[in-house]
Amino acid sequence: MSERGPAEPSRATAVIDLAAVERNCARLAAELEGAELCAVVKADGYGHGAVECARAALGGGASWLAVATAAEASELRAALPEARLFVMGALTPAELDEALAADADVAVWRSGFCDLIGARARSLGVRPRAHVKWDTGMGRLGERDSVALLALLEAVAADEEVELSGLWTHFATADEPGSSFFARQLESFVHLADRMRSRYPGLIAHAANSAATLIDPASHLDMVRCGVAIYGLDPFQEDPARRRLEPAMALRSYVADVKRFEAGWSAGYGRRWRATEPTWVGVLPIGYGDGVRRALTNNAEVLVRGRRHAVVGTISMDNLTIDLGPETDVVAGDQAVLIGAQGGEEILCEEVARRLATINYEVTCGISARVPRRYRRSPEDAR
Numbered sequence: 155m156s157e158r159g160p161a162e163p164s165r166a167t168a169v170i171d172l173a174a175v176e177r178n179c180a181r182l183a184a185e186l187e188g189a190e191l192c193a194v195v196k197a198d199g200y201g202h203g204a205v206e207c208a209r210a211a212l213g214g215g216a217s218w219l220a221v222a223t224a225a226e227a228s229e230l231r232a233a234l235p236e237a238r239l240f241v242m243g244a245l246t247p248a249e250l251d252e253a254l255a256a257d258a259d260v261a262v263w264r265s266g267f268c269d270l271i272g273a274r275a276r277s278l279g280v281r282p283r284a285h286v287k288w289d290t291g292m293g294r295l296g297e298r299d300s301v302a303l304l305a306l307l308e309a310v311a312a313d314e315e316v317e318l319s320g321l322w323t324h325f326a327t328a329d330e331p332g333s334s335f336f337a338r339q340l341e342s343f344v345h346l347a348d349r350m351r352s353r354y355p356g357l358i359a360h361a362a363n364s365a366a367t368l369i370d371p372a373s374h375l376d377m378v379r380c381g382v383a384i385y386g387l388d389p390f391q392e393d394p395a396r397r398r399l400e401p402a403m404a405l406r407s408y409v410a411d412v413k414r415f416e417a418g419w420s421a422g423y424g425r426r427w428r429a430t431e432p433t434w435v436g437v438l439p440i441g442y443g444d445g446v447r448r449a450l451t452n453n454a455e456v457l458v459r460g461r462r463h464a465v466v467g468t469i470s471m472d473n474l475t476i477d478l479g480p481e482t483d484v485v486a487g488d489q490a491v492l493i494g495a496q497g498g499e500e501i502l503c504e505e506v507a508r509r510l511a512t513i514n515y516e517v518t519c520g521i522s523a524r525v526p527r528r529y530r531r532s533p534e535d536a537r
């Protein structure tokens with residue numbers, strides 16, 4: 155559909171620019187100097203589509219893919235038989251079997267799980283690849299105590315049925331520039347990783363998320379695990395262009411109706427907006443059932459004909475309304491952009507996140523399954 159007038163209106167579509175994902179990966183990979191790029195495509199590629207983005211990431215120079223769950227690993231394995239997969243999350247025994255069946259590397263975060271992997275290896279006749287996790291301060295999975303961590307590394311290394319593949323950690327404050335906590339986590343990890351890499355040759359040490367990758371090359375080690383940046387979202391919640399990242403997702407709908415409102419008329423549940431003067435209101439068939447959060451009520455803008463229009467009234471499950479002003483050239487069928495560019499204007503995920511007092515990650519992950527993802531590789535496919 156065109157920006158002006160109807161061609162074939164689409165109720166709600168997330169348009170994903172796979173060339174942007176590829177370029178974002180190439181931009182990250184170019185600065186790694188020997189470290190590998192692991193593209194984090196959990197949660198359906200942060201809402202962008204896991205398999206499609208994984209392919210684009212591999213095309214852009216990623217050599218690993220990381221997910222959180224066994225089911226996510228199975229989905230990737232079905233589409234990408236050769237890819238190196240790493241499941242970062244906790245696994246129940248059944249989930250461990252599924253992850254191993256998908257030939258994914260798995261995380262080991264405590265000795266009980268180490269025993270379980272050994273047992274499953276013997277029973278399934280496979281040789282799992284394990285990445286031992288050190289909790290250097292995130293306070294989630296991983297051994298916190300360095301003595302217990304060394305014992306865990308030794309236990310994994312001693313089990314002939316299991317391959318000790320990696321040592322890893324995760325940063326709590328890499329997205330807070332100048333954080334001394336980040337510096338402390340990094341220093342402890344690098345110190346131990348250096349010792350362990352000489353004790354266990356071939357061990358892959360990895361720690362950096364997107365923020366760390368972008369701000370501190372010392373965090374790159376053998377591999378970086380980048381999620382948000384590969385989708386062109388800024389880990390610091392600033393304009394992604396500042397770090398040469400290109401947003402990959404656009405969220406579009408269309409104007410289903412344009413209605414004249416008299417002063418005092420209201421739009422939406424609870425009458426939370428009333429026209430103060432005669433105006434035109436556009437009705438868009440998209441709402442919180444699609445992931446356009448209700449907290450954006452009277453608190454967002456939408457692009458139509460390359461101009462910003464305020465969201466007015468309560469966002470419903472399937473509809474929202476925008477104020478088009480006392481005079482308008484907007485007609486039913488015009489494309490509406492909730493995230494992305496139109497004309498010379500752009501609404502970034504970071505802007506939507508700020509309005510919601512959250513982070514861009516949650517905005518794209520929240521676009522619901524009801525919204526079809528349409529993939530494109532060039533601006534010409536974007537219509």
Ligand SMILES: Cc1ncc(COP(=O)(O)O)c(C=O)c1O
Pocket residue numbers: 194242324362363364365379380381382383389
């Ligand atoms: C363990 C782990 N590593 C890496 C990442 C990627 O982080 P980011 O999306 O900030 O690059 C995540 C994401 O939450 C994670 O949980």
